[in-house]
Each structure stands twice: as structure tokens, then as C-alpha cells.
Amino acid sequence: MRNSTITAFLLLCLIGTPAGAATTPWRSLPPVQQEALAPLSQQWDSLPEQQQHRLLKTAKRYPNLSPEQKKRFRDRLEAWSKLTPEQRNAAREKYRAFSKVPAEKREQVKQMIRQDQEVKTLQFASGVPAAASGRD
Amino acid sequence: MNTNTNLPNNDSRDIAAEHIAKLLTRAAQRLDDNTVAALRRARNVALERQSQSKPVFVLSAGHGMRWLMPHSAHQWVATIILLVAILFGGLSYWQHAHENALARLDTAILIDDLPLEVFVD
Amino acid sequence: MLAIKNLLPFALVQGATELANRTELSQFLSTVERRAYKQALYAVRNEHTALDIMQDAMIKLTEKYGGKPAAELPLLFQRILQNTIRDYYRRQKVQNARTTLFSSFAPKNEDVEYDPLDNLKDDENQSAPAAPDESLQQSQVIALIEEALGKLPPRQREAFLLRYWEGLDTAETATVMGCTEGSVKTHCSRAAHALAASLKEKGVDLS
Numbered sequence: 001m002r003n004s005t006i007t008a009f010l011l012l013c014l015i016g017t018p019a020g021a022a023t024t025p026w027r028s029l030p031p032v033q034q035e036a037l038a039p040l041s042q043q044w045d046s047l048p049e050q051q052q053h054r055l056l057k058t059a060k061r062y063p064n065l066s067p068e069q070k071k072r073f074r075d076r077l078e079a080w081s082k083l084t085p086e087q088r089n090a091a092r093e094k095y096r097a098f099s100k101v102p103a104e105k106r107e108q109v110k111q112m113i114r115q116d117q118e119v120k121t122l123q124f125a126s127g128v129p130a131a132a133s134g135r136d
Numbered sequence: 137m138n139t140n141t142n143l144p145n146n147d148s149r150d151i152a153a154e155h156i157a158k159l160l161t162r163a164a165q166r167l168d169d170n171t172v173a174a175l176r177r178a179r180n181v182a183l184e185r186q187s188q189s190k191p192v193f194v195l196s197a198g199h200g201m202r203w204l205m206p207h208s209a210h211q212w213v214a215t216i217i218l219l220v221a222i223l224f225g226g227l228s229y230w231q232h233a234h235e236n237a238l239a240r241l242d243t244a245i246l247i248d249d250l251p252l253e254v255f256v257d
Numbered sequence: 258m259l260a261i262k263n264l265l266p267f268a269l270v271q272g273a274t275e276l277a278n279r280t281e282l283s284q285f286l287s288t289v290e291r292r293a294y295k296q297a298l299y300a301v302r303n304e305h306t307a308l309d310i311m312q313d314a315m316i317k318l319t320e321k322y323g324g325k326p327a328a329e330l331p332l333l334f335q336r337i338l339q340n341t342i343r344d345y346y347r348r349q350k351v352q353n354a355r356t357t358l359f360s361s362f363a364p365k366n367e368d369v370e371y372d373p374l375d376n377l378k379d380d381e382n383q384s385a386p387a388a389p390d391e392s393l394q395q396s397q398v399i400a401l402i403e404e405a406l407g408k409l410p411p412r413q414r415e416a417f418l419l420r421y422w423e424g425l426d427t428a429e430t431a432t433v434m435g436c437t438e439g440s441v442k443t444h445c446s447r448a449a450h451a452l453a454a455s456l457k458e459k460g461v462d463l464s
Contacts, residue, residue, distance in 0.1 A: 054242070087256055087257065091245060160403075163295065171308070175290045178311050183283055
């Protein structure tokens with residue numbers, strides 16, 4: 001009898017801790033977290049508990065970031081939260097794989113990607129399709 | 137260690153006792169074959185039982201550690217509970233660590249100098 | 258990781274000691290089993306029951322104390338054996354009580370519990386003292402001794418056999434029997450006295 005009570009208690013403790021409580025309302029978040037997650041203030045209360053939990057953890061390092069990093073963080077947060085879990089997982093895999101590439105090569109790739117991005121933005125801004133924009 | 141000195145003719149009785157003991161030993165040596173065989177069978181059964189219970193002790197019992205082993209059903213239950221608790225503890229710790237690693241990765245992706253689209257298909 | 262790595266050699270060493278223990282146990286039992294069987298037989302006076310008691314005692318020893326060092330085995334085994342015999346007595350007593358209860362309507366000739374000492378006295382009264390006969394065969398003497406032993410009260414027999422036959426000292430006997438050294442001495446001297454008297458009647462003088 002006593003043993004089963006103890007078991008139940010232990011199991012409750014152990015299962016209870018990591019799962020945490022239900023969703024956290026936006027208003028109850030501390031100001032630091034509100035600042036980090038500001039782009040999501042509208043939809044926050046409707047996000048599933050697990051995603052809230054993950055986002056709060058992601059925002060934990062926010063106060064330590066440089067202003068530039070903070071800006072990127074906030075700019076990308078909404079797009080990030082709109083991805084499906086599978087997309088997010090794929091992105092993580094890609095990032096992990098990329099960070100394993102030797103620094104020198106990684107720099108080269110980055111350079112290429114940046115140029116490509118610049119071209120795209122320019123095309124987008126001028127409204128000229130890629131095929132038509134001759135490189136001269 | 138014969139110290140019953142409070143009794144008279146103690147010595148002669150001790151001699152008698154010794155004599156009796158000698159004769160009893162002789163009697164024990166003269167057991168009939170059936171009894172000897174039955175005793176051997178009993179011994180083997182007992183030794184068999186020991187090797188059956190052996191695997192339980194193999195991993196966690198030494199002469200100095202035998203007290204660590206559960207001896208009763210009660211203690212077994214307690215041990216199992218403890219093991220389950222440790223398992224759950226380990227599992228939740230692992231989950232915690234895993235989540236933290238993911239969150240760190242997410243932050244890194246969000247603040248990387250490469251745009252998000254590079255990593256998202 | 259570290260723990261698991263360390264466990265493997267530990268388990269191997271452990272397996273080896275268990276094996277050593279098994280041969281030790283086997284040797285120990287083979288040297289004591291005949292005398293132990295006889296002890297049980299004197300106590301219960303039935304070969305099957307005595308063998309059952311031996312089986313129980315041996316299993317208890319190997320299952321519970323298989324890992325004990327060899328030096329501790331003799332005393333441990335004696336304790337187990339005597340406890341098993343006592344358990345048998347206890348069960349017997351319950352059974353007797355039940356039979357007495359059911360037969361309580363029958364006319365009672367002897368409503369007292371069986372007392373070996375009474376028997377001794379009866380023998381004293383009934384049989385005429387046998388003339389001393391030096392030519393008695395050893396086996397006959399042994400039979401007489403065994404008979405006399407069987408008639409001793411259980412505690413006296415236990416004390417006598419442990420002390421004089423198994424060669425335990427007073428303290429060890431007291432431990433095995435779960436009583437004081439004083440009562441061991443009393444039991445022993447009474448047993449020796451009763452045995453000597455009983456044998457003397459049959460014409461056997463061992464002193």
C-alpha cells in the first residue's frame with residue numbers, strides 16, 4: 001500500500017516537472033521575454049503549449065545578444081514560428097551540417113550565398129525578371 | 137571447554153560423552169546406500185538452487201556488498217521503485233538537455249548572418 | 258559509462274567467486290550431511306521426515322547463505338538445521354492439537370503430551386536391569402545409544418549432540434540453540450546423566 005503511494009507520488013513528480021503547466025498568457029510574460037518575442041504578441045496566446053515552451057527557451061539568450069543580432073532575431077521570429085515542425089527540423093539539420101563545414105569553405109559559401117541574395121533583392125526591387133537581367 | 141565443575145563425577149561423564157560421540161560418528165559412517173544416495177540428491181538439488189539464484193547476485197553482490205541486495209519481497213519492490221525513479225529521472229534529464237540544445241540551435245539560426253531562407257526549403 | 262565499464266570485471270570476479278563458493282559448499286555439505294541427517298533422525302525418528310528436513314536445511318543454506326565464507330558455514334548450517342527441526346516440532350504440535358481436539362469425545366487414557374522422560378521412567382520400572390555383557394556387539398551398543406538419544410527431551414538431545422558430537426563449545430551451542438550458556442550446560446549434563454543411566458541399565462558402561 002505504502003509503496004504504491006510512493007510510486008505514484010514519484011511518478012507524478014517526475015512526469016509533472018518537464019511537461020510543465022498549460023499555455024502561458026502573453027500578459028504574464030516578463031518584459032525581457034515580451035521584448036524578444038514582440039513580433040509574436042498577436043498570435044502568442046493561440047500558440048500550442050509546446051511551441052510556447054520552445055520559443056521561451058529560444059528567447060532565453062536574447063538579452064545577451066548584440067543589437068544587430070537582436071534585430072535579426074526579431075525580424076525572423078515570425079517567419080520561423082510559421083514554419084511546420086518538419087520544416088524547422090530540416091532547417092536545424094541543414095544549419096548543423098553547415099556549421100560542420102571547415103571555416104574557410106564556409107566563408108566561401110557564405111560569400112556566394114550573399115551575392116546571390118543581393119542579386120535577388122536587386123531584381124526584386126527593380127522588378128526585372130532574373131532571365132532578362134543581362135550581366136554587363 | 138568442559139567447565140561444568142559444579143557437578144560430581146564430571147570427568148567420567150565427559151569420557152562417556154566422548155565415547156558416545158565416537159560411536160555415533162561410526163553409525164553415521166555406516167548409513168545404508170539408499171540414504172547416502174538420497175542425501176547426495178538433496179545436496180545436488182540445493183546446489184542447483186544456488187546456481188539458479190546466482191545471476192541475480194552476479195552484477196551487484198560481493199561479500200562486502202551483499203547487504204546492498206534486496207532480501208525480501210518488500211525490498212525488491214522498493215528497489216524496483218528506485219530503479220524506475222532513476223530511469224524516469226534520467227529520461228527527463230535527457231529530455232531537458234535535448235530541448236536546451238534545440239533551443240540553442242534555434243537561437244543560432246535566428247541570429248546567423250545568413251538569412252533564414254538559406255536553411256529553409 | 259564509467260560505472261558500466263567497472264561493472265564488467267567486477268561481474269567476472271564475482272562469477273569466479275560464486276563458482277569457488279559452489280565447490281566449497283558442495284564439499285562442506287558432503288562432509289556434514291551424514292551426521293546432520295542422523296541428528297535429524299534422532300530428533301524426528303522417521304527417515305523420510307529426516308530427509309525432508311535435510312533437504313530444507315540444505316536449500317536454505319545454499320539459497321540464502323551461498324556466498325558466506327567457508328569458515329562460517331558449520332555454525333550457520335547447524336543453526337539452520339536446528340531451526341528446521343524445531344519448525345517440524347512446531348508443525349507436529351499443531352497437528353497433534355488438532356487431532357486431540359477431534360478425538361476429545363473418545364475416552365481419554367493419556368491426555369498428557371508425550372514426554373520422553375516419562376518413557377525413560379517407564380523403562381526403568383518395567384525392564385529388569387540387564388546383566389552387564391561385555392560381548393555386546395558395537396552395532397548393538399550403537400543401537401542402544403541411538404534409542405536412548407531418541408528418548409531424550411529435544412533440547413537436551415540438541416545440546417548434547419551439538420556440544421559433544423559436533424564439537425561446538427558452550428558459547429557456540431548457545432548461539433545455535435538460541436539460549437544462554439547456562440542452560441546449555443544444564444541440558445548437557447542432564448542429557449549425559451540420562452544417557453549414562455539408560456545405558457547402564459542395558460548393561461553398557463562407557464565411563
